[in-house]
Amino acid sequence: MFKFIVRRLLLLVPILIGLSFLVFIWIRALPGGPAEALLGERATPEAIAQIERNYGLNKPIHIQYWEYVKTTASGDLGTSVTTRRPVTDELKQRFPATIELAIAAMLFSLLGIPLGFFAAKHYGRAIDSASLFISLLGVSIPIFFLAILLKYVFAVQLGWLPTTGRVDARIDFDHPTNFYLIDSLWTGDFSIFWDCVKHLILPAIALGSIPLAIIARITRAAVLDVQNEDYVRVARAKGLSPREVDSRHVLRNALLPIITIIGLQTGLLLSGAVLTETVFAWPGMGTWLVDAIRSRNYAVLQGGILFVSVIFVLVNLAVDVTYALVNPRIRVS
């Protein structure tokens, strides 16, 4: 197991090098540059040249890349052109916001497991068709549309939930870790924690809807598969209660494909977060990167995308490890 993890971690190095190169080239292929974006429509050529000199954008691209690799390797992700702050500082603030949202969305999407299980148990009946229909809807509604719809119903019409940000703009509290749920609990004021939770609900539902639908479908299929296996029949025959059979034999064996899909979906959550965060003005990685694309903020794009990639790879590794834990056969190979 240890060797397995080390090998996977070592694989990170070539992945990151390749990725950093792709991101570097791709960003520079965007039309317009940071100087133009910064200076606006009537920038003089001299002013543009000056900015390019100051940010080293006038050098040959391979030298720019080499310098970028050198500074990145030393842990310096550069300075944001627009805010004039170190990218790492901004990352520390943005990343927890996205993680909090992604975890909440993932938890929401896990509702797909009972939903799928329930559907499989009532195979062919109305409840099964209903759950199929719901999951089809979940997969096919675009996130931003669902988000606007959710906000319209729960915020604008009913006034139950807020639509933007991580906490009400009128509430002030210290957030040293930038994980607002933890920080707000730390204040000891439950109303602040509650406000943070309320702000999390709609974005988490919007972001988690697609994974929920997919997880539900996979669970249903897996459970249907497993419950006709011989060992399930044996378990029933030896007189175990239906609950015992379901939890110890059916669900546990059905979990394998479900975990795989959860892992894949977790990665996708990070990309889905870009849209969700924009629509909910959620101050995380998504809004940060979108703003960076608009302003051709190379340092933020490079640093941010590289960081997200590392997370993506690590999440996949964690999924594989979990998989190996659940299924001992994997470890052998």
Next chain:
Amino acid sequence: MRLSRLWFIFPLAALALAFAAAGCGGSSKSDSSSGSGGELVFGTASDPVALDGALVSDGESLRPIDQMFEGLVTLKEGTTEVVPALATSWKADAAGTSWTFNLRENVKFHDGTDFNADAVCFNFDRWYNFKGPFQQQSATYYWQTVFGGFSDKKTPSLYKSCEAKDDHTVVINLTKPSASFLGALALTNFTIASPEALQKYGADKGSVDEETGFKPTGSYATQHPTGTGPFKFVSWTRGDRLVMEKNDDYWGDKAKLDRLIFRPISDNAARLQALQSGEIEGYDLVEPQDVKTIEGDDNLQILDRPAFNVGYVTINQKVPPFDKIEVRQAVAAGLDREAVVKNFYGGRGEVAKAFMPPSLEGYADDVQTYPYDPAKAKSLLQKAGVQMPLKVDFWYPTDVSRPYMPDPKRNFEAFAASLNKSGFKVVPHSAPWSPDYVGRVDEGKAGALNLIGWTGDYGDPDNFIGTFFQQPTDQFGFQNEEIFNTLNKAERETDASKRTELYQEANREIMKFLPGVPYVHTKPALAFQSSVKGYVPSPVSLEPFSIVSIEK
């Protein structure tokens, strides 16, 4: 592994929370109106860059700076008329190069230090002595626009020196007479900051790196902006909020609100929904299509910001026969401007008569006008002796939406159709806005006619017609000494009323000479809760929140 039980618990708990939230959400809805003045949350399009007026040029930075800082002069609410602020009166000498300002007494900065003549000179000298990366246009755009160069004299500067005559009298010396100087001092960029705070929190500290430019290490512009204004800084969390509170020691009328919060919400639809759900009290840059929705909601209101831009058709006189006045008049008569403004601006546009918006000093209402009249256009072309239909290269930009030109292609198509009915034969050309199109227009390489426009930087006619017509340009390709002279005289005139007359005269001359055809000014819309009172929209977006109140 007993994971299976846990898998059920988390999502169910989440669901339970959701329902619980739904159940008791109403009760915990914002309890904002504690205290007398209450809190106002304003939705902005983005975060500020920094809270140091000298080093920013974007509107989202200038807006909060405006609430916390004051300059020597300011603009009367909702207008571009210069009125006293930190200076109570001022006088220029006969040559117009030496300006004496009498300063307001008993004014303190938010850090408790005194505002006085030394503080004013400290700020001016700071701006004048910026070096290295501070001289980038992205940092000191407005200093360079108004004053030109810096103390290193690489380029000439309008600024010469600042003298503190006594505690409350300051003299600012210029290298040449300039009448737009006073109006420019109302810019948020030239507001006065506490010298002590600037030094203590390292406003100009940072490392200069050849490769990455300026890296600030001081915390002045992010955590300690210190001015004299009616609001003071409390905190700023990027991407989340900027909080200000009422300055109880303010010298003038104190702010009615207790706290003022700016929250960045970049998505337009999200800003609207945040307003509808009551999370924010207002926002600007309302999309034209949302205006009806907001107007139809009894809890909300729309306010109009006076137009501060102009969309126009350039006529390049280098291209014959457009050097003939009859041909230019025929173009003007052949452009159906009413229809374009009515159809493509969602009720936010007004037909332009001149190259500057009506809200500016120096606007003349009695300029020559050119109503749409295809028959007249044809007869004018006949008079000019050109063969009809007259072929004309007409350019428009793609991949762009400007306030004065939301959809250039539609404007172009409508104009081309009306010109084709008026004795012209339009040959269409297009290019992407940036970088090709704007460059072509500037260099006079965008046909005889092209669509372009301008949004003002500051509230002075010099910033509109002075920018366009004070000297020969490749864009318009004409020489007209009469117009150049009038505009030069106006720029130098220090007497306000004479200056206004000169600009009015210039506007009349311009619209008679017809170097192009202005067709639209657009009014941006702001949206507020109906409970918000006292907000006065300004053409230059200089809008004080100190006079705003919330009345439930």
